[in-house]
Amino acid sequence: MKKINDSVFFLGIADRERKLFDQLVPLREGTTYNSYLVKGGEKNALIDTMYAPFAKEYLDDVKSAGVKIDYIVSNHAEQDHSSLIPALLEIYHDAVVLCSLKGAENLKNMLNVDSSKIRVVSDNEEVSLGGKTLRFYMTAFVHWPDTMFTYLVEDNLLFTCDFFGAHYTSFDLYADNSPALELAAKSYYAEIMMPFASFCRKHLALARKINPAMVLPSHGAVYKDPKFIFELYEKWTSTEVSGKVLICYVSMYGNTKILAERLLNSLSKLGISAKAVDLMETDEGELAEELIDATGVVFGSSCILSGPHPRLVYCAYLMSILKPKTKFYTLIGSIGWGGNLIAPIEANLKLPSIEKLDPFVIKGCPKPQDFEALEAFARAIADKVAELKSA
Numbered sequence: 305m306k307k308i309n310d311s312v313f314f315l316g317i318a319d320r321e322r323k324l325f326d327q328l329v330p331l332r333e334g335t336t337y338n339s340y341l342v343k344g345g346e347k348n349a350l351i352d353t354m355y356a357p358f359a360k361e362y363l364d365d366v367k368s369a370g371v372k373i374d375y376i377v378s379n380h381a382e383q384d385h386s387s388l389i390p391a392l393l394e395i396y397h398d399a400v401v402l403c404s405l406k407g408a409e410n411l412k413n414m415l416n417v418d419s420s421k422i423r424v425v426s427d428n429e430e431v432s433l434g435g436k437t438l439r440f441y442m443t444a445f446v447h448w449p450d451t452m453f454t455y456l457v458e459d460n461l462l463f464t465c466d467f468f469g470a471h472y473t474s475f476d477l478y479a480d481n482s483p484a485l486e487l488a489a490k491s492y493y494a495e496i497m498m499p500f501a502s503f504c505r506k507h508l509a510l511a512r513k514i515n516p517a518m519v520l521p522s523h524g525a526v527y528k529d530p531k532f533i534f535e536l537y538e539k540w541t542s543t544e545v546s547g548k549v550l551i552c553y554v555s556m557y558g559n560t561k562i563l564a565e566r567l568l569n570s571l572s573k574l575g576i577s578a579k580a581v582d583l584m585e586t587d588e589g590e591l592a593e594e595l596i597d598a599t600g601v602v603f604g605s606s607c608i609l610s611g612p613h614p615r616l617v618y619c620a621y622l623m624s625i626l627k628p629k630t631k632f633y634t635l636i637g638s639i640g641w642g643g644n645l646i647a648p649i650e651a652n653l654k655l656p657s658i659e660k661l662d663p664f665v666i667k668g669c670p671k672p673q674d675f676e677a678l679e680a681f682a683r684a685i686a687d688k689v690a691e692l693k694s695a
């Protein structure tokens with residue numbers, strides 16, 4: 305247990321060995337699950353709890369505080385924060401779980417929490433701990449429909465659960481505002497929050513309006529200087545067109561790779577910010593990070609068994625669920641004799657109003673005339689970027 309002030313304590317636990325989150329998100333250095341204890345003059349509250357595998361450590365820590373737990377605030381019912389609520393209710397029989405309406409439904413469905421133990425709170429509702437007041441803000445969809453913020457009024461502390469979180473363990477208590485933390489927060493945003501960008505913008509504005517002295521998320525470090533994470537979220541959620549073009553390719557014998565590298569070079573010469581990633585060497589997390597500001601995506605694939613490499617189809621599907629603000633896509637590739645490179649990608653790429661530019665496909669290895677044609681293809685992409693930026 306680490307002290308934040310005389311009334312507020314951090315009960316986070318680092319899970320450094322964890323390699324994958326939600327069976328989808330690769331972790332660079334594990335993660336932390338953060339829970340907080342708020343001691344009031346009359347009552348005490350836990351804000352979010354802990355992931356079940358850490359039951360012993362966590363419950364010992366809570367008990368060592370030597371206070372009765374009157375309230376268990378569940379800002380979000382995902383099991384990494386809520387799965388020890390039943391165990392806590394076994395210890396603290398009179399404790400009441402405070403959560404949103406959707407949170408109540410989720411806690412009942414997922415953890416069999418008895419309705420009699422739950423009190424649903426509404427937007428702006430306050431609960432007094434005696435000299436300390438918890439105020440709740442309904443912040444649906446950052447990232448489940450149940451999510452809410454808890455604000456400790458007298459101390460000006462904002463508990464945001466997953467919002468502003470980071471899978472980051474290299475800290476003692478407070479954020480060091482380092483490039484490593486920025487990358488962890490970026491990765492977290494891309495994989496967890498980006499699909500809900502409009503909700504993120506709305507709840508970011510709320511957090512800014514509250515103007516807390518600290519932001520206390522449920523993964524990663526406590527932000528003593530919330531401006532750091534607010535400005536990053538401002539940038540990532542911005543609707544501005546960055547103009548960046550991301551080339552995502554797979555190549556068996558190097559033909560498509562040559563096209564990808566030539567295109568990257570041509571785009572750079574035309575003043576376009578571009579990046580090429582080999583999808584066989586890029587995990588979901590890295591791809592998601594690159595997609596945050598990708599205005600255009602160029603899929604690169606050779607033909608394999610009549611279609612694109614399956615990794616490209618997966619990439620298109622991933623884009624559909626992560627919902628980056630990508631405005632256009634196209635394709636480069638090399639075939640042997642025939643097949644359809646674009647159709648399986650198209651069938652899986654479901655992004656509202658994304659525009660398709662004519663693809664560029666060659667036979668076998670690139671020839672001098674192919675390189676010339678590729679220059680024209682690069683100019684068409686640059687023109688589209690310029691058009692989007694000036695719109």
Ligand SMILES: Cc1cc2nc3c(=O)[nH]c(=O)nc-3n(C[C@H](O)[C@H](O)[C@H](O)COP(=O)(O)O)c2cc1C
Pocket residue numbers: 554555556557558559560561605606607608609610611638639640641642643667668669
């Ligand atoms: C396993 C395998 C399956 C292939 N299937 C097809 C195919 O169905 N249609 C086609 O036109 N070419 C096919 N090809 C040929 C490749 O698309 C072609 O050699 C291409 O130039 C390879 O480009 P790369 O080096 O970027 O992978 C196949 C090649 C391999 C190795």
